[in-house]
Amino acid sequence: MPQHTQSQFHSSFNSRGALSSLTTRHLSGSLKYFTAICLLSLLAGCSQKFSDVNDTVKLAILGESDIQKSSEDILALPYASMYAQIEDGPQAFMVLALAENEPLFSHTVQPSSTLHTDQPLRLKWLSSDKGMLATENGRLVKTLNLPFGNLLYSQSVSSDPLMIGLHKASTPLQWQRKIDWQPGYHFGYKLNSHFQNEGQATIEINGQPVTALHFSEHVSVDALKVSYTNNFWIDPNTGAVLKSKQKIAPGLPFIELTLLKPYS
Numbered sequence: 683m684p685q686h687t688q689s690q691f692h693s694s695f696n697s698r699g700a701l702s703s704l705t706t707r708h709l710s711g712s713l714k715y716f717t718a719i720c721l722l723s724l725l726a727g728c729s730q731k732f733s734d735v736n737d738t739v740k741l742a743i744l745g746e747s748d749i750q751k752s753s754e755d756i757l758a759l760p761y762a763s764m765y766a767q768i769e770d771g772p773q774a775f776m777v778l779a780l781a782e783n784e785p786l787f788s789h790t791v792q793p794s795s796t797l798h799t800d801q802p803l804r805l806k807w808l809s810s811d812k813g814m815l816a817t818e819n820g821r822l823v824k825t826l827n828l829p830f831g832n833l834l835y836s837q838s839v840s841s842d843p844l845m846i847g848l849h850k851a852s853t854p855l856q857w858q859r860k861i862d863w864q865p866g867y868h869f870g871y872k873l874n875s876h877f878q879n880e881g882q883a884t885i886e887i888n889g890q891p892v893t894a895l896h897f898s899e900h901v902s903v904d905a906l907k908v909s910y911t912n913n914f915w916i917d918p919n920t921g922a923v924l925k926s927k928q929k930i931a932p933g934l935p936f937i938e939l940t941l942l943k944p945y946s
Contacts, residue, residue, distance in 0.1 A: 749775045751942075753888035762945040764807060766815060768830075769935045776815065778945055780806040802845060805945055815937070819845040820914065820923025822930050822937060833930040835862040843877055844914065847921030848897050863931035871932070876900045885915050885925050888942060894924050901929070908932045 750773070756763060762778035783801040802818040809815075816824035821844050823836040838859035846853045857875040862868060880896040894915035902909040910932070915925040927938045 749773060751775060753890065756888055756942045759943065761943070762805070763942045765938075765940040765942060766807070766809065767938045768828075769938075774809045774813070776807040776809050778805055779808045779814075781945055782806075802842075803945075815939075817939070818842070820916075820926055820939075820941075822928050822939075825930060831863060831865050831931065831934045833861060833863050833934075836860070843875075844916075844921075844923060848877060848879075848914070848916055849895060849918055849921040861931060863934065868931065871903055871905055874902045874904065880913075882918075883915060887924060887940060892924060893918065903932050906932055 759777075764776050765773050766776050767773045782804055804823065805817050807815045807817070812827045814826040815822060816826075819842060821842060822833065824834065825832045836859055838857070840854075840857065842859075843853050843855065843857055855877040857877070859873050859875075860870050861873060862870065876899070878898045878900065880898050883894055883896040884891050885894050886892070895918050897914045897916065899912040899914065900909065901912060910929050912928045913926065914923050916923050922944065923941070925938075925940045927936050929936050
């Protein structure tokens, strides 16, 4: 049964400090954190082709919030990257630190009659203040070290329409999953999603206009009598998410993500 603390659910969260710039007192902790990430990436066989793992750590530590990089700088970097912004807070530049296949059943639980070995690729992005965002097919599925709260776990019994590809006419537009989040004791809440094609839109990436398909995702959490809307802008040909604005959990703010350089 889902559990939650009512007073904690209705408390307000301050988003302006999220993914903020690095301070001196955080530097020691950041070094330890990023060193651990690098060791994990070596052990896990991260397939991103970093020219030097130490350069990745340095880039993440020295990155700044509310930053705007030129398209030349972004393309010149040998790392996948994106912008992240929490509501009206500062814009952070994030780099990909780890790409890994999640163990089967950790995210999507397939019924026995439809078992398959496809595993979503989980991308873990780092900011300068030790914040981490984990995405699968453009969806936020886990966060770490965010000041207002974190998404701990996401599980579904069917494939996310973002993974199948919303650009395909055959992709289901209904979906369910369960999530856990903090602060408080929020476990096993069921989210019901309905996707709607909002038509073609032009977005800006790296200073250039890009044609995308805009899909809204209307999410309802019946146990809390809460609903909200996520938005995704996808590539019309591949279905890859180019930009999104997602609420990671009820009571927490929206996070806007803009993919600058995709993982390859």
